[in-house]
Amino acid sequence: MSELLMHKGRPVPYITAWSGEQVLQPPVIVVGGGIAYAGPTPGRGSAGLLWKPWAINQGVGEPLWKVVHGPRQRRAMRKFLCQVCGGPADRDKRGWLWLLEDHRDEGPKWPHGEMTVHPPVCRSCAPVAARLCPHLRREGVVPVRVGDVILDAVYGQRFYTGPLGLVGGEMDVFLMTSWRARWVVGGQLAASLARCTVLDPAEVGIETPAPREAVGR
Ligand SMILES: [Zn+2]
Numbered sequence: 001m002s003e004l005l006m007h008k009g010r011p012v013p014y015i016t017a018w019s020g021e022q023v024l025q026p027p028v029i030v031v032g033g034g035i036a037y038a039g040p041t042p043g044r045g046s047a048g049l050l051w052k053p054w055a056i057n058q059g060v061g062e063p064l065w066k067v068v069h070g071p072r073q074r075r076a077m078r079k080f081l082c083q084v085c086g087g088p089a090d091r092d093k094r095g096w097l098w099l100l101e102d103h104r105d106e107g108p109k110w111p112h113g114e115m116t117v118h119p120p121v122c123r124s125c126a127p128v129a130a131r132l133c134p135h136l137r138r139e140g141v142v143p144v145r146v147g148d149v150i151l152d153a154v155y156g157q158r159f160y161t162g163p164l165g166l167v168g169g170e171m172d173v174f175l176m177t178s179w180r181a182r183w184v185v186g187g188q189l190a191a192s193l194a195r196c197t198v199l200d201p202a203e204v205g206i207e208t209p210a211p212r213e214a215v216g217r
Helices: 070-079 126-132 134-139 179-183
Strands: 005-007 010-012 016-018 028-030 035-037 063-068 095-101 141-162 165-175 184-198
Touching (some): 028 165, 070 141, 070 184, 126 134, 134 141
Antiparallel strands (some): 141 165
């Protein structure tokens, strides 16, 4: 485990954004079958995607507890880094360690094909993540080994052309291969998970979540 970044006695996850990292998003305009930021050379980034801009100043200002820092989230997804400490995520012969919301009621194939924007975790951080992440506390957490991770989608805000110009729609997940992705200001990478093995929580030490004192809440 890498060292946890702390703020007022609480660990701050690697993917959490800080107030010192916020930057103004330039206005979007229509360019060549999609949107781009207005500016001297409007264009989209690699793979034709447009990403919400962030400064990289981890630890500067206050943690924005409910906001994910796009560039760190994408780095964690691409390099299989722990979402809590930013160190290497845990892996064994069955795959990477992921904590998922408990959706076993969706059927026997779950979580095969599950899409997630939450990066994997390391062993030491699994109990911390189970306690820190609001969605895991709410839904219940299931540890899973993931053999295949396909980074094929973007989570972001879709823009539409209306009579009064461009309007922003709801946040959603869009396949990168879809034309719709060219109309999205992306925030995070979404992964499709395959070759999944559901684990006994005790196997990764999350039978009992980390004590409240350890996470400061
Ligand atoms: Zn970790």
